[in-house]
Amino acid sequence: MKKITTSDISNYLGISRNTVSKALNNHPDISDETKQKIIDQAIKMGYKNIKLPPAVLPETDTSRTKSIAFITKRDVGIETFWMNVMSGVEELISGNRYEMKLSFIKNEDIDSLLIPQILTSGIDGFIVAGSVNKTYNEKLMSVSLPKVFIDIHSDFSFSELNSDIVMMESxxxxxxxxxxxxxxxxxxxxxxxxxxxxxxxxxxxxxxxxxxxxxxxxxxxxxxxxxxxxxxxxxxxxxxxxxxxxxxxxxxxxxxxxxxxxxxxxxxxxxxxxxxxxxxxxxxxxxxxxxxxxxxxxxxNDEFRLGLRAAEQLLTRMREPNRLPEIIRLPTKxxxxxxxxxxxxxxx
Missing domain, CATH: 3.40.50.2300 (Response regulator)
Known part of the structure; x- marks a missing residue:
């Protein structure tokens, strides 16, 4: 993955590189509002060198470790494709101070409509990788946590979805x-x-x-x-x-x-x-x-980027829970x- 620089943050926000650099170094010339805007974007993009007093960083719950669950079926989780997807997810969320917890769905859990136990263990959100049957997809969608699906069952109508979907163009x-x-x-x-x-x-x-x-x-x-x-x-x-x-x-x-x-x-x-x-x-x-x-x-296709984009969407959903669901497609060649x-x- 490309290393994020102050130029990347500057180009994304339309703010001068000098202003970005000053904000990330807590320079007094930059207002607190601008600093916070730049810091939030830097963290979202995975920028590693933020050296600021704790008071300027986004508020965090220090009573527990923030975590995101990556859920996949047991029979696909070890494939190279999904390993690369997981790497993309982990890259972004770790840069945003979350840890990733991996959970495998068993076929008997799908048949019995049992949701993974990890979803009741105080996680902040979850990503479902790979399609399962429609009924089980609906069960996971009913969980009241921020969530993103990588692919979905074919019987779902996009007009009826209540979750974000990230897919490759096919x-x-x-x-x-x-x-x-x-x-x-x-x-x-x-x-x-x-x-x-x-x-x-x-x-x-x-x-x-x-x-x-x-x-x-x-x-x-x-x-x-x-x-x-x-x-x-x-x-x-x-x-x-x-x-x-x-x-x-x-x-x-x-x-x-x-x-x-x-x-x-x-x-x-x-x-x-x-x-x-x-x-x-x-x-x-x-x-x-x-x-x-x-x-x-x-x-x-870039499965690493697929994981990265799914994690980015989940973090966005966690910040803005009331925004309309989105269907995101990444290009292929x-x-x-x-x-x-x-x-x-x-x-x-």
């Missing part, structure tokens, strides 16, 4: 990948992904839009989807579904890199070559794709790799 990126595949001659393209997660549903919509705009029909026999977030993250599950297909498309667009890697492994085990026999794309640009012996077509570079063979 639809446009998958649209670009699918459109490129079609332009390169692919006519039979499959999609693999769970549709219970909002971001994955939007990736499916991007897949549909590319077909619609090019006048190409989607063959449902090539698409492997479900409404269970636990699907398509394990080899056995994906292999079973692929093995049930009567024939394969010339390309698969996968909802994430984990699924794409599994698909590649399956076809290699079957003696097929990527992309000569079948093209495969993913999403997330996770570290694990570096172990492939070719570059994967994927979508680059398609990276076309060797896994989809060869056009599909012409059909006779």
């Amino acid at each position: 639809e446009g990126s998958i649209y670009q990948i699918t459109r490129r595949l079609i332009q390169e001659g692919h006519r039979d393209i499959g999609f693999i992904g769970d549709l219970s997660i909002r971001s994955y549903m939007e990736r499916w919509l991007g897949f549909i839009r590319a077909h619609y705009e090019t006048g190409l029909m989607i063959n449902p026999d090539y698409c492997i989807t479900s409404n269970d977030p636990r699907n398509y993250q394990y080899y056995e599950d994906v292999a079973e579904r692929l093995g049930a297909l009567k024939q394969f498309p010339s390309a698969f667009v996968c909802a994430n890199d984990v699924t794409a890697i599994i698909v590649i492994r399956y076809f290699r085990n079957a003696g097929m070559s990527i992309p000569s026999d079948i093209a495969v794309s993913g999403f997330d640009s996770i570290k694990e794709i570096e172990f492939l012996d070719f570059s994967l077509t994927t979508v680059i 398609v990276l076309f790799g060797e896994s989809t570079t060869r056009p599909a063979p012409a059909k006779l």
